[in-house]
Amino acid sequence: MIKIGVIGVGYWGPNLIRNFFENCDFDMFICADVKQKRLELIKNKYPGLEVTKDYKKILNNPQIHAVAICTPVYSHYEIAKDALKAGKHVLIEKPMTSTSAQSIELVELAEKSNLTLMVDHTFIYTGAVQLIKQIVKGGEIGDLYYFDSVRINLGLFQHDINVIWDLAPHDISIMDHVINKPPEAVVATGVDHIGNGLEDVAYLTIYYPDNVIAHIHANWLSPVKIRQTLIAGKKKMVVWDDNQSTEKIKIYDTGIVVNKTDTEIYDTLIQYRTGDMYAPKVPNKEALADEVSHFAACIKNNEKPITDGTAGLNVVKILEASEKSIKARGKEIKL
Amino acid sequence: MIKIGVIGVGYWGPNLIRNFFENCDFDMFICADVKQKRLELIKNKYPGLEVTKDYKKILNNPQIHAVAICTPVYSHYEIAKDALKAGKHVLIEKPMTSTSAQSIELVELAEKSNLTLMVDHTFIYTGAVQLIKQIVKGGEIGDLYYFDSVRINLGLFQHDINVIWDLAPHDISIMDHVINKPPEAVVATGVDHIGNGLEDVAYLTIYYPDNVIAHIHANWLSPVKIRQTLIAGKKKMVVWDDNQSTEKIKIYDTGIVVNKTDTEIYDTLIQYRTGDMYAPKVPNKEALADEVSHFAACIKNNEKPITDGTAGLNVVKILEASEKSIKARGKEIKL
């Protein structure tokens, strides 16, 4: 059994605690938070769990093998560095760190120490994303044309990060996992309507090689909740509507046919075809349970997680570039 | 009765012909097209209508008071200039011209000649846009936050213009009409997947004063047809889904409340509230019929059309800027 501690038990931490409890590979026995009230809430639910206000107490405990870090983003780097230095395997909430330099440092540190460093990109472990990955990787949709994701709803405003850092890590991690190529550049636009310097509406374009383009619309000020991703290829196109409880993923046998004529480009004939639509059954499971199992397996077998530190770094790089671009009104930031 | 001729009877021209026939202010008696086949189709349907391959024959006819120009965009400027010089009132298909310089010239020419110059921004005459205009202008939604429009579907690829020039004029004309302020700058991204230099997927951000932002997603490669516009203000938010046959416009009594504390910006408390939703009945009428009536009224009363040459110019300016920006990967183009 892997003895694990959870650092930070605000919004997401309790979900991890529950999953560690339910997973037979883990022995969940301690958690830390700076807020006494949160510790009391946890203690109420899990009377047997040890709690502490000082996370270092966890790191100093030689019996602990691993920690999960669910604190605010700005503190990820320092706690994770401390944990790796203390010889603990680390699962870290997304986004991994506040800067790509910090992410690089953590990746190197984990590498050097031969420790598992995993980022909690939960969506990668959902049935929906696994199905999409398989469809794209297997070539069913043909050469990729674009990836377009809309993640908008009302609130929850964050105090320290803008809407891209808050919502887009989901889309970016999925995009990175599905496209699986290094992006070239980022162009971001957005506006802060409150006046605190944090954009609440933002648009993010990511350029990939081979004319592949990705776009993310992240928005805290939408009256309706939309979770829709379009992934189009030359042969087929996918619509993923994560708000639906059934028929989440629809695959359209739809595409274009280009007939180049001899004479000149002006004569290029572009026809589109529409065909059947197919909605494969998406396995209904808790992604976090799978993720936690994967974390255990990686620790035990000394393997790289699917969402390893490099995956975390890829997301942070794009977030960082988007911040530069958005402040410079859409300036292209090369990656 | 205003004697009118229609130049160009491809896709849209026949709709105008039908509406001129049904409107009692107009005497529709001649149309022109370079393609013999199209003239025959029209002749078949309206046996009494005169047809010609040479549009100048229409312009040279002193009995004709006005012309409608429904030819490809690149020819708008020359035909419109000829028509105005021949003393005809002009209704011109959107987008008005290929360059803003051309639009400016036409506006000045019409002004000088005291002729009506109107652009066929049909959406402005729909019940839906009229309702939205009224909601925004009347202050019901409060200070405007953003305008977000998605206009995506499969095909029809154009030979000579990209997806922004093809689809976005609708959204830009609506945006310009509703926001009713001069925009500051444009950032556009997009990609051409066919290799003919014409983007088929594009994203357009338009910056306005007072932190108002607008965004348009135009796409010829979507498996699903989406026509959705979000317009959010401080007090209320509007969702317009033009695909719906009923309940097209939904007004959400939804917004945010900002409580600035004395101490520091970090403590700003942002709360959101959700309330009732209201879907006012949208009058079901043919916009083009209203537009054609308005054209007649403007000619008769020597008044400026709602969608006058300046409105046409405003759209062309943004299209032109978007083209520059998209080729320079999101470079901000000041307007």
Added chain:
Amino acid sequence: MIKIGVIGVGYWGPNLIRNFFENCDFDMFICADVKQKRLELIKNKYPGLEVTKDYKKILNNPQIHAVAICTPVYSHYEIAKDALKAGKHVLIEKPMTSTSAQSIELVELAEKSNLTLMVDHTFIYTGAVQLIKQIVKGGEIGDLYYFDSVRINLGLFQHDINVIWDLAPHDISIMDHVINKPPEAVVATGVDHIGNGLEDVAYLTIYYPDNVIAHIHANWLSPVKIRQTLIAGKKKMVVWDDNQSTEKIKIYDTGIVVNKTDTEIYDTLIQYRTGDMYAPKVPNKEALADEVSHFAACIKNNEKPITDGTAGLNVVKILEASEKSIKARGKEIKL
């Protein structure tokens, strides 16, 4: 060319006239209606068309081969009888007649005179119903369990027939075509809220052999328009939503598995399984055009139409039984 006359040019007649004009097998040259105003409207649109207030003028014209009858239901029988006696092929609006006795008489008369008698069950010629017929007939859904159809909207109230006679002929003709077995009995319930003796909300259960059940909900007083049919079999289930412009038909690989145990019925284990969903492309065509072609082919080749007099009779029998049942508060009426 089949010379054809149309009797009754109110709501539906003009659609038939247009289709006869567009079909090269027909020579459409005369129509009749008792209302002068309607004849003028038609004359306006088709200046070459002969019009008359007396339908007998059409029947007495020896040059005419066939007539289409689009008058109110109560007059169908007499006009059709006259037409058949005058040696004309007959296409008759649905429902065929006001009583099954009348329908039987017409079927026999047509048979005896060797004339084509066809009923305008337009839906049978849609791509959607043809696809459903093929799915059910081909065995893809397995043994049929039920057919459930909802056809509700606001108005149009009829003066002389209740909501079942007005709306349900569509569903009944589709049901009869798809199930293709003689029904056993009818149970109908409903209420008249206006006080004119005509039900505006009605529910119709039709019992078939082998535990197949059909149900139709017809309603003139619904705030929303619903056109939804569920057709479930042992192996698969179909949902047809005719309000949708795409993905009208969805086939669910969904069903139940019954494991009978040896001991007793109480132990019967019923499990259900859910699988993929599939939405085949439904051909988009005008059903009436196909129907009119089929009418021509049947006349020329002396063949029975798919929607022949017997199909029309089957619908009238159920309508008649439903009327008896509804007045007797759900009394079972054997067919």
Added chain:
Amino acid sequence: MIKIGVIGVGYWGPNLIRNFFENCDFDMFICADVKQKRLELIKNKYPGLEVTKDYKKILNNPQIHAVAICTPVYSHYEIAKDALKAGKHVLIEKPMTSTSAQSIELVELAEKSNLTLMVDHTFIYTGAVQLIKQIVKGGEIGDLYYFDSVRINLGLFQHDINVIWDLAPHDISIMDHVINKPPEAVVATGVDHIGNGLEDVAYLTIYYPDNVIAHIHANWLSPVKIRQTLIAGKKKMVVWDDNQSTEKIKIYDTGIVVNKTDTEIYDTLIQYRTGDMYAPKVPNKEALADEVSHFAACIKNNEKPITDGTAGLNVVKILEASEKSIKARGKEIKL
């Protein structure tokens, strides 16, 4: 604090246990079930809870004030009778009993013993039903025309009751609560496709005075889950879609206008009007929590619950009549 025991901890019992734990008026300290495994599951989750296989142990405990009965329907009557005789207040799962005679006996017994008898018609305590009740009672929709409810999905097949007894108690209790008049008669149709005598598809018409009609479609064999209720009045109409997470209830300002002319009924002019739609915010709360509070208040204040034994009896009467009607193929059963 009201000391309470829960009898039956299968599917629904645990929800009650959780709510009794969370409610400060109740002291939840014992539960009973005949299955050891279920008791263990509960014990695991609530280590402090006493468990027993013999429900009489609960009834014989003089410290217990009240019990909740969540066993299979056939056992409700006996356990409830025992409980009332033992002087316990009773909350009983829906449907209340297997026969109306049993329900009557329980109502009388509770009355005589001055004990609270409440039926767990949970939906009555939802924000949605409370809103609908208020709209109908307040006269906003005018004279009621009909109540139409569809509750269909795939499975869960029950061993001992048909689909009406399983699903329709929800709709019947809501209908009874909203219409608030004694129904006149029931007509039910349905079919058993498995061969175990239990209908899996059923349709239920309930006649009310003043031409009000209600209809319920209950179905275990639907590929799609539908939870839709239409409630139409002379002035307005309501659509309640319980599958939606927002905009569950839509109120349409839609109706008909009847203009009776002097001459004859045939000339009655019926026009319909459509207007705005309005979706009031529906409070999002756990209905069961409110219900449990209400149970406590009724016990403490010796008041009749909203869903008292008579409400339970009303539902059972209709279920009983539907069973008779369905077996007699739609025979009208007077109530």
